Amino acid sequence: MSTGGHPFAPPHHEQRWVDTATELAAEFAKTAGALDQSAELPLANLQALHGSGLDAALLPKELGGEALSYRSYGEIVRLLSAACPSTACIWVMHIGAGVGLAEISAPDAARFYADELIAGRRFANALSEPTSGNLFMMPMQHAEPVDGGFRLTGAKRFASGCEIADHFLVNALVEDKPTFFGLAADPATMRFIPIWDTMGLRASRSQLIEFTGTLLREDRRCPALRPKRPNHIGAGLAFLSLGIADAALAALVDHARRRIIPTTGEPLARMQWLRFDVADVHARLEAATMYARHMCWLADENSAEFVPATIRAKQLANGLAVDAAQLAVRVGGASAGYLRSSPIERIFRDAQAGGLMAYSLEVCKDTLGAALLDGHDG
Numbered sequence: 001m002s003t004g005g006h007p008f009a010p011p012h013h014e015q016r017w018v019d020t021a022t023e024l025a026a027e028f029a030k031t032a033g034a035l036d037q038s039a040e041l042p043l044a045n046l047q048a049l050h051g052s053g054l055d056a057a058l059l060p061k062e063l064g065g066e067a068l069s070y071r072s073y074g075e076i077v078r079l080l081s082a083a084c085p086s087t088a089c090i091w092v093m094h095i096g097a098g099v100g101l102a103e104i105s106a107p108d109a110a111r112f113y114a115d116e117l118i119a120g121r122r123f124a125n126a127l128s129e130p131t132s133g134n135l136f137m138m139p140m141q142h143a144e145p146v147d148g149g150f151r152l153t154g155a156k157r158f159a160s161g162c163e164i165a166d167h168f169l170v171n172a173l174v175e176d177k178p179t180f181f182g183l184a185a186d187p188a189t190m191r192f193i194p195i196w197d198t199m200g201l202r203a204s205r206s207q208l209i210e211f212t213g214t215l216l217r218e219d220r221r222c223p224a225l226r227p228k229r230p231n232h233i234g235a236g237l238a239f240l241s242l243g244i245a246d247a248a249l250a251a252l253v254d255h256a257r258r259r260i261i262p263t264t265g266e267p268l269a270r271m272q273w274l275r276f277d278v279a280d281v282h283a284r285l286e287a288a289t290m291y292a293r294h295m296c297w298l299a300d301e302n303s304a305e306f307v308p309a310t311i312r313a314k315q316l317a318n319g320l321a322v323d324a325a326q327l328a329v330r331v332g333g334a335s336a337g338y339l340r341s342s343p344i345e346r347i348f349r350d351a352q353a354g355g356l357m358a359y360s361l362e363v364c365k366d367t368l369g370a371a372l373l374d375g376h377d378g
């Protein structure tokens, strides 16, 4: 797929990375259904992504990467998500934590995390808490000062890909202030509680982690500086939902063209109700795409407008994915939309996750609505 030409599209010189993701995604699509059923981590997919050089390419140039643009990154997340959204979800979290730690750590630690990412080590985010829920940037658990750092006893929930992670991005209250740390997996004090029997994104295995006196090392504490570049989780989440909407639209168009309605002798695709509804979903997909690409352009410009733009982009994409998947179920009917054997059934379940993931659809709307109605910037 060539996306060049438009200022919000991936830069022309990065097209080879979009092509690489297109090829990988074609392979990932073949196993997405089986991984959903078994709820196994898509380890081979994640290793293939690393093997392609994509993980390292996202690092800043001074740390051995290519500073791949957010415009290309967004397009790549979308392609992966259309093929296997569990893979895309873990990859967004892996890049968000790995590149994020390399961006926000003190220089020696930053170099260490960049080298670990380049070497193929795996990263995860342990931010959400059972108590704080959606407000994952506002931890409620305190880390207590000890020699060499701080000890954390508590729990973090829904850490995608945590069971294969070598390093975590963790936050906790230190002297009442939210503070980020890099943390190496520590089986002696960290335990995964198997809560992950879910409706959708089943292969993302986003388990609950219990911490019992885990040491958060002082030398892995991230200085409270403004990150040099925007975080890749904020930039990626809208594209997770756009990819799922792409998959829903492709599946419903394919079925509507093949399914012959006996009373008319014509394909379902000729029905006017479907033409109206598919036009509506498609127009919203185009609009949400344009806005999400604009958001990535703001990230490439390192603009302060990026943060409210992530919230708008996520809101537009999350709701659209659910509506596109719902239409696909109607088009598929019982035989092609409701049976477990149908890809549409999995797409419908996967589509629900985007709006639940932080910031949830409601938190996004509340933030933007309050900004408008209360008269301050969103």
Ligand SMILES: Cc1cc2nc3c(=O)[nH]c(=O)nc-3n(C[C@H](O)[C@H](O)[C@H](O)COP(=O)(O)OP(=O)(O)OC[C@H]3O[C@@H](n4cnc5c(N)ncnc54)[C@H](O)[C@@H]3O)c2cc1C
Residues within 6 Å of the ligand: 089, 093, 124, 125, 126, 127, 128, 129, 130, 132, 133, 134, 135, 136, 157, 158, 159, 160, 161, 201, 204, 206, 353, 356, 357, 358, 359, 360, 361, 362, 363, 366
């Ligand atoms: C597939 C998946 C992968 C995830 N991966 C990770 C990960 O890798 N790392 C990680 O740290 N977390 C991860 N999460 C967690 C996620 O980001 C959220 O923090 C979590 O889903 C919140 O769940 P909750 O049950 O506590 O919801 P709650 O926050 O309790 O939300 C319940 C309801 O209340 C609403 N609500 C909550 N707060 C507000 C508010 N302030 N204003 C308006 N409405 C509100 C919500 O919109 C929702 O409707 C993942 C979640 C999912 C589903």
